[in-house]
């Protein structure tokens with residue numbers, strides 16, 4: 001298999017403007033290898049707020065609207081709510097775009113096809129793997145409020 005690098009700048013769409021946007025956007029701001037072409041979120045207030053960061057980008061309420069537009073996009077930053085990850089990513093890939101998904105891929109994990117591997121977490125998987133048996137076995141102690 002050969003790898004063909006995408007042309008630069010990469011034309012991207014930012015999808016989902018929750019709190020993680022503020023971290024994610026740092027990779028794109030003032031990055032000559034990236035051109036932010038489109039902004040997508042059903043929340044009009046959030047779209048308007050983010051449009052201030054990317055004045056030349058086109059804004060859409062749904063990825064389907066972007067797909068139907070004339071705009072060409074190479075890749076998508078998917079910052080969707082966790083519950084939408086599985087179907088959201090399938091839809092995005094279906095449009096032929098590369099997808100950078102902000103984990104986890106499937107929630108609940110059973111949607112990953114019965115994998116025993118829990119979704120990744122921002123603090124690393126290993127602590128979750130170690131904590132799960134204790135939590136499930138009722139061995140986690142009493143919650144403490146300070």
Ligand SMILES: NC(=O)c1ccc[n+]([C@@H]2O[C@H](COP(=O)([O-])OP(=O)(O)OC[C@H]3O[C@@H](n4cnc5c(N)ncnc54)[C@H](O)[C@@H]3O)[C@@H](O)[C@H]2O)c1
Nearest residue numbers: 016017018019020040041042043079080081082102103104
């Ligand atoms: N990469 C990381 O380190 C990291 C850290 C924290 C969270 N995350 C992940 O990032 C994702 C986003 O986190 P968040 O806290 O910003 O989420 P959030 O749920 O607060 O915000 C999601 C945004 O997506 C929008 N949205 C909902 N349905 C949509 C649709 N169909 N199309 C487009 N946009 C839609 C919502 O209006 C909202 O603005 C989560 O899946 C989370 O797990 C990643």
